[in-house]
Structures are given as structure tokens and as C-alpha cells.
Amino acid sequence: MLDILFYIFAAITLISGLMMVLSPNAVTGAICMIVCFINTAALFVLLEAFFLAILQILVYAGAVMVIFIFIIMLLDADEDSHSYLRDKMSVAGTIVGFALLVVLIFSAFVSSGALPETALQAVAENPSGEGQGIPFTTSAKSFGYSLFTKYMLPFQVTGFLLLASMIGVIVVSKRQEEAK
């Protein structure tokens, strides 16, 4: 049952991602992107990362894509029916993309350092994580424990980064207002 769900969600994720890239209308692309994010959240649920699935829907499919659609409608930035895959640069870009795909698949599955086929292990029970590493749990408590013990410095740096980006957005938006 879960295998069928994985194939369905993976197929919808890939198809909607491809539709986002290929759709000439930016708003249609944004809607396809939301579908792609929600299906990635479903794949996170299949991997038992429930907290990240909720975070993915809240932050990506909610906040980020709403900002994207808002900006697309504000700028009225619909693409004129410019046919890509026509000029030489687009053909070269497509070739580079497929070369990247070939390199990724070769390095991950074909070459000598290929990934071993591992089975899914049972979820550990202690969320505080005694032992050498922090074991995988489904509870959000292990997130908080890890963030405030092992990843304390990155957590604070991330908070500072959010502050810096907020000030940066205000500065970038305001200076243009004064220049007009």
C-alpha cells in the first residue's frame, strides 16, 4: 500500500515539477509548484518526517509560494509566447541539464561507489537521544533537543540570518522609493 503511495506521489512530484518548468504562463507554473511541494511533503510523511512535512506545507506551499504568486500578479510578469527550445542557447541548456542528470545517476547508482540497497529500520523510541548519534524519531521533541544541544550555534546563526534578511528586504524596498 505504502509502495503504491510512494509511486503515485513521486510521479505527481516529477510531473508537476516538469510542468512548472515547461509552462509558458508564470501563474500556472506557480500552481504546479504548489502541487509539487505538497507532494514532496507527502513523500516526507512516507519517510516518517511528520514535522518536516508540516513545515514544508506551511513554509514552502504556504508562505513562499503565496509571496511568489503575489509578486507575479503585482509585476504582471507573464511570459510572451516566446518559444524556447528554438535558439541554440536553449538546446545547449537542455543538453547541460541532461548531462547533469546522467552524472548524478551514474555517480549514485552505476559507478563503484554506488549506494547500497538499505532496508527501512524501525524508529527508535528515546527522543532525547542517548548514545553516539541522535537516533531518528518521529516526535518533534527530538527536533527541539537537537536544536538546543548539538546544533545550538547554527540555530542562533539562522536566527541572525533571518534578522539580516528582514532588514535587507526593508532596505532594498525603501531605497527605490526614495529614488523615485
Next chain:
Amino acid sequence: MTVGLNAFILVAALLFAIGMVGVILRKNTLVIYMSLELMLNAINLALVAFSRYNNTMDGNLFVFFIITVAAAEVAVGLAIVVALYRRRQTVMVDQLNALSR
């Protein structure tokens, strides 16, 4: 679930390549930004899959940080796009060629 790690990594690699093609192929700056988000999303999927199959929590925390940084990046990037549109009245990268003239 009997689906292995390799299936998730294959999906992540395909998604990353799709995002890369979008970044190279498209002319609209907003669509290029969305393709960048798609590439970050592919990396998130790969990290969560590695974390789950390795039975450690670290990959999930990396994804937590990546989502935070991506949200900050989108806010700043879209503010820059809006400032660019006010200055040049376009967001198409093939018309933003002031350096080549």
C-alpha cells in the same frame, strides 16, 4: 514500506535535473527563482531519505535549516526582483543585458 533508498535518491536526482533545466532554459526571473526552489526541494528530499535510512536525526535538522535559509533567500530575492522591475520595467533576463551593450 519496501521502497528502498535508491528510489528516493532517483526521484531527488530527477527533480534536481528538472530544476537545473528550468534555471538554464527559462527567461522569466520569477520562474528561474521557482526552479531554484525546486532544486532546494530535491536536496531536502535526498537529505530526509538519507536521514531516515541511516536512522539518525541530522539530515532532518539540515532540512530544517535549509527551509529557513530558503525562506530568507526568497524574501530578499523577490525584493530585488521588485526593485529591478521598478528600475527597468522588465523581469526577462534576455532584456536585462546592460553589461553586453
